[in-house]
Amino acid sequence: xxxxxxxxxxxxxxxxxxxxxxxxxxxxxxxxxxxxxxxxxxxxxxxxxxxxxxxxxxxxxxxxxxxxxxxxxxxxxxxxxxxxxxxxxxxxxxxxxxxxxxxxxxxxxxxxxxxxxxxxxxxxxxxxxxxxxxxxxxxxxxxxxxxxxxxxxxxxxxxxxxxxxxxxxxxxxxxxxxxxxxxxxxxxxxxxxxxxxxxxxxxxxxxxxx
Amino acid sequence: xxxxxxxxxxxxxxxxxxxxxxxxxxxxxxxxxxxxxxxxxxxxxxxxxxxxxxxxxxxxxxxxxxxxxxxxxxxxxxxxxxxxxxxxxxxxxxxxxxxxxxxxxxxxxxxxx
Numbered sequence: 001x002x003x004x005x006x007x008x009x010x011x012x013x014x015x016x017x018x019x020x021x022x023x024x025x026x027x028x029x030x031x032x033x034x035x036x037x038x039x040x041x042x043x044x045x046x047x048x049x050x051x052x053x054x055x056x057x058x059x060x061x062x063x064x065x066x067x068x069x070x071x072x073x074x075x076x077x078x079x080x081x082x083x084x085x086x087x088x089x090x091x092x093x094x095x096x097x098x099x100x101x102x103x104x105x106x107x108x109x110x111x112x113x114x115x116x117x118x119x120x121x122x123x124x125x126x127x128x129x130x131x132x133x134x135x136x137x138x139x140x141x142x143x144x145x146x147x148x149x150x151x152x153x154x155x156x157x158x159x160x161x162x163x164x165x166x167x168x169x170x171x172x173x174x175x176x177x178x179x180x181x182x183x184x185x186x187x188x189x190x191x192x193x194x195x196x197x198x199x200x201x202x203x204x205x206x207x208x209x210x
Numbered sequence: 211x212x213x214x215x216x217x218x219x220x221x222x223x224x225x226x227x228x229x230x231x232x233x234x235x236x237x238x239x240x241x242x243x244x245x246x247x248x249x250x251x252x253x254x255x256x257x258x259x260x261x262x263x264x265x266x267x268x269x270x271x272x273x274x275x276x277x278x279x280x281x282x283x284x285x286x287x288x289x290x291x292x293x294x295x296x297x298x299x300x301x302x303x304x305x306x307x308x309x310x311x312x313x314x315x316x317x318x319x320x321x322x323x
Binding site: 021022023028031032035038039042043046047049050052053054055056064068072075076079080082083085086087090183186187190191193194197198200201202205206208210 | 223225228229232235236239242243245246247249252253255256259260262263266267270271273274275276280281283284287288291292295296299300302303306307309310313
């Protein structure tokens with residue numbers, strides 16, 4: 001084997017010790033999870049769209065004030081938490097542990113506020129009589145099923161994300177985790193925000209009460 | 211500090227870039243909420259909203275999730291297959307249109323003789 005041939009082998013991705021797509025296996029693993037979860041939410045949202053469009057009696061219980069304003073505030077809170085997460089990842093790459101933890105705490109706060117606001121909205125709707133199998137306004141009972149199913153699954157993802165970010169922030173602050181771990185948790189958080197970018201218009205803005 | 215900005219760029223993005231992307235996300239969200247005031251027909255509304263949401267998704271994936279700065283092979287591995295699978299799911303919609311139109315028919319669309 002000549003030296004140049006050996007050099008080619010050393011630089012080749014197939015000789016081992018190389019990272020897939022140059023990103024490390026943790027990040028690739030998170031991306032693959034994100035793709036699978038995207039398909040889960042896509043299946044739910046497309047099925048909801050099918051029900052929504054084929055049913056002439058779909059309830060539209062969200063007046064602009066207060067429901068749409070409320071959910072718009074929730075959207076802005078989640079978007080803000082995505083921005084703080086991005087700042088946290090940047091701080092982690094700079095090696096500034098204290099700053100990273102602060103940004104991640106801000107992100108967790110955004111997520112917690114989102115969950116709190118969403119739970120408030122749920123309680124309001126449940127109080128009005130909305131159930132997964134019935135609704136008080138007449139029209140398709142599928143409204144309750146799709147609303148609670150989709151927003152509930154999303155809220156669960158946000159809650160899990162807050163816990164996950166807390167674990168990574170604590171670990172990174174103590175020097176246990178690396179900037180890569182912060183970045184990977186950031187990927188999950190942005191995914192959760194991304195799903196809401198579809199849930200908010202398709203469920204709330206499509207059911208405005210005029 | 212030049213080393214700071216180099217490092218920021220190596221990891222893909224400055225504070226200014228992230229702030230700009232965030233601002234655009236807010237603007238597009240505002241446009242979506244504005245559409246809610248317009249009372250458009252459901253299919254038009256849905257298509258417009260999905261279109262705008264896809265743009266927001268693209269911004270989040272490219273900049274916040276860093277895909278813009280990753281190896282292209284990663285993007286090619288992840289994105290086209292996801293779009294394909296979601297596209298496959300939309301096959302239910304022709305039947306949806308049939309169902310929607312069959313709901314409309316009994317309500318007395320006048321048939322020309």
